[in-house]
Amino acid sequence: MMDTRRWVWVLGVLVIGTLLYFLHGILSPFLIGIGLAYLADPLVDRLERAGLSRTWGVVVVFALFTLVFMAMLLVLIPMLAKQLVRLYELAPQMLDWLQHVALPWVQTRLGLADGFWKFDKIKSAISEHMGQTTDIVGIVLSQATASGLALIGWLANMVLIPVVGFYLLRDWDLMMAKLRRLLPRQREEQVVSLALECHEVLGAFVRGQLLVMLALGVIYAAGLMLVGLELGLLIGIMAGLAAIVPYMGFIIGIGAALIAGMFQFGGDLYPMLGIVAVFMVGQALEGMVLTPLLVGDRIGLHPVAVIFAILAGGELFGFTGVLLALPVAAVIMVLLRHMHDLYKESDMYAGEIDPDL
Structure with missing residues (x-):
């Protein structure tokens, strides 16, 4: 009976993967x-x-x-x-x-x-x-x-x-309630627990890190435009998007802004100091206000995992794969976490020796 159930799950995954491949357009x-x-x-x-x-x-x-x-x-x-x-x-x-x-x-x-x-x-x-x-x-x-x-x-x-x-x-x-009623009765609590963990992981990134990126983009763009930088909006948005990886938005943004400022202001000291001040204020707000408030202590997706998931999804299924990348990465991360816990509790990790040997 257990083998039959496993084959049913394997067949279901294959059917879903086949449908995604042929219908991704x-x-x-x-x-x-x-x-x-x-x-x-x-x-x-x-x-x-x-x-x-x-x-x-x-x-x-x-x-x-x-x-x-x-x-x-x-x-x-x-x-x-x-x-x-x-x-x-x-x-x-x-x-x-x-x-x-x-x-x-x-x-x-x-x-x-x-x-x-x-x-x-x-x-x-x-x-x-x-x-x-x-x-x-x-x-x-x-x-x-x-x-x-x-x-x-x-x-x-x-x-x-x-x-x-x-x-x-x-x-x-209504759809979430109906999906829950379709779960196998003996596995409902376990599946719901895994789904809630996936929701927390995905929500920590989507509703947390993406909001941080949006806020940083607004802060950088508004600050650079107040300084008078002609390309302030473009560089600010670019820096906000690059903030998906910690410190990358700051490095790319301040580098591009200083180069653009050098061409526009001719090396004038005060506008250049203003550009540096904008990014320093943005970094301080990110560390002391934005990340604690919007992300908090929730464990989201690691930035490297996000980049890899998006690139892999795009390579496999194009734009549809990019859209599926983050939910699939969240599920994989939760499953790997549980596999890690099971491994730590197993005899393989503990190294117990069979007394009969």
């Missing part, structure tokens, strides 16, 4: 909808406790999400596009500085031969490529509209995501 809007429902469920639960019905709570949350999305679409995206154009204009100056200042300094310190970098060829190749891409918006639009069916499919997915998310969020608690 159409799963993206459904997975994004599930992710939205998972993230928004605590907000709707709070609104329910405040006296709203489930449906009206979902409507309020979706209205809030819509306002945030429209604000990003109308304000943030045009500002980012403007800064990307400015970065495109500064690229030749950065290449000249790299060729005539930075690389010769490194070459002198390391004692490298003249012409070691072969930078003229690199620069000519980059300049030629840039010369062919002057109309960035035109190229993006031409690629997006190259296939009418692809464009229609993309628009359909964009419309499908909020629809799927709305209905999943409205019925989230």
Whole structure:
């Protein structure tokens, strides 16, 4: 009987993996909808406790999400596009500085031969490529509209995501209750315990670390823009995204900001000190306020595990694999933790010797 049950579980996993492989092209809007429902469920639960019905709570949350999305679409995206154009204009100056200042300094310190970098060829190749891409918006639009069916499919997915998310969020608690009733009675408590651990691990990252990244992106971008850095918004968002790995956002952000500030302010001391102060304040807030408040003592996913999971998921299943990476990594982490505990309790670890031998 036990062998039969094991084969049933193995067969179920194989069927699910096969379906994911063949259907991954159409799963993206459904997975994004599930992710939205998972993230928004605590907000709707709070609104329910405040006296709203489930449906009206979902409507309020979706209205809030819509306002945030429209604000990003109308304000943030045009500002980012403007800064990307400015970065495109500064690229030749950065290449000249790299060729005539930075690389010769490194070459002198390391004692490298003249012409070691072969930078003229690199620069000519980059300049030629840039010369062919002057109309960035035109190229993006031409690629997006190259296939009418692809464009229609993309628009359909964009419309499908909020629809799927709305209905999943409205019925989230009912679906969770039905799934729990389907569990084998003798294993229900164990499976629910594992599921709660996975939820804690995933929630500690998604609702914790991602909120820290968002807050740092806002702090860095606002501070750099107050200093007067032209590329402040772009660098701030980049530093916030890189904060998925501790200290990487700080290192990448302050490095890029100082280089951009050098080109804009010409080495003026006070703006450069302002840039450094922005990142110091961001680091202090992250260590003393953001991480303790948003993440706390919960054990989330290790940053290296997150990077590996996302890359592996993208390699195996494309964009669908990226969406599945974090939940699968959370489950694997919980299972490995339990396997570690079982190993520590086993005779193999304790090294007990059989007296009959």
